[in-house]
Amino acid sequence: EVQLLESGGGLVQSGGSLRLSCAASGFTFSTSNMDWIRQAPGKGLEWVSFITSSGESTYYADSVKGRFTISRDNPKKTLYLQMNSLTAEDTAVYYCARGGWVDWGQGTLVTVSS
Amino acid sequence: DIQLTQSPSSLSASVGDRVTITCRASQDINTYLAWFQQKPGKAPKSLIYGASNLQSGVPSKFSGSGSGTDFTLTISSLQPEDFATYYCQQYNSYPRTFGGGTKVEIK
Numbered sequence: 403e404v405q406l407l408e409s410g411g412g413l414v415q416s417g418g419s420l421r422l423s424c425a426a427s428g429f430t431f432s433t434s435n436m437d438w439i440r441q442a443p444g445k446g447l448e449w450v451s452f453i454t455s456s457g458e459s460t461y462y463a464d465s466v467k468g469r470f471t472i473s474r475d476n477p478k479k480t481l482y483l484q485m486n487s488l489t490a491e492d493t494a495v496y497y498c499a500r501g502g503w504v505d506w507g508q509g510t511l512v513t514v515s516s
Numbered sequence: 517d518i519q520l521t522q523s524p525s526s527l528s529a530s531v532g533d534r535v536t537i538t539c540r541a542s543q544d545i546n547t548y549l550a551w552f553q554q555k556p557g558k559a560p561k562s563l564i565y566g567a568s569n570l571q572s573g574v575p576s577k578f579s580g581s582g583s584g585t586d587f588t589l590t591i592s593s594l595q596p597e598d599f600a601t602y603y604c605q606q607y608n609s610y611p612r613t614f615g616g617g618t619k620v621e622i623k
Binding site: 439 | 517550552554559560561562565571603605610611612613614615616617
């Protein structure tokens with residue numbers, strides 16, 4: 403069974419940093435592209451970032467470019483999202499998803515206080 | 517960036533109704549369109565990919581159609597478990613984008 407388990411969310415002050423993790427199991431992580439998607443409270447879905455299976459290529463939404471960094475550790479089967487210079491607009495539930503977006507984690511809530 | 521416009525943003529329907537949601541792209545995306553269902557407090561669930569291909573395990577009451585810029589999601593006979601918010605999403609190019617969502621409520 404595919405499992406994606408996000409962690410690392412919490413309350414942080416504006417301007418602060420957080421690193422999210424997504425632990426994967428039940429599939430071959432090292433051959434899977436991965437994404438982060440977020441959803442602000444009461445709002446729609448917003449794609450955040452993508453990384454290829456090898457980690458060689460990454461893409462970002464304009465809203466996070468230069469502040470967020472996606473990375474992965476294939477031996478540890480873990481995806482990361484380093485988030486810096488956080489603002490209230492980054493407050494959201496953050497989901498990791500396997501390439502194709504059939505498999506999603508349960509999400510982790512990031513709250514940025516101003 | 518490719519903008520996706522969903523309509524309606526919400527609708528009220530009864531059990532057994534046929535429901536259609538539309539999604540219009542700001543430029544040609546071929547058939548690189550997916551549909552998701554989301555219930556409160558849950559992660560989205562993939563229903564359709566490639567505009568018209570049903571994901572494994574998704575009931576056949578869901579169907580998708582379209583190509584280019586105009587797409588539809590149809591639920592042939594609405595059941596209580598179908599009341600949720602539905603999103604279209606394009607994967608023709610980066611940044612990936614979503615429609616604004618359609619909330620399907622009970623009449």
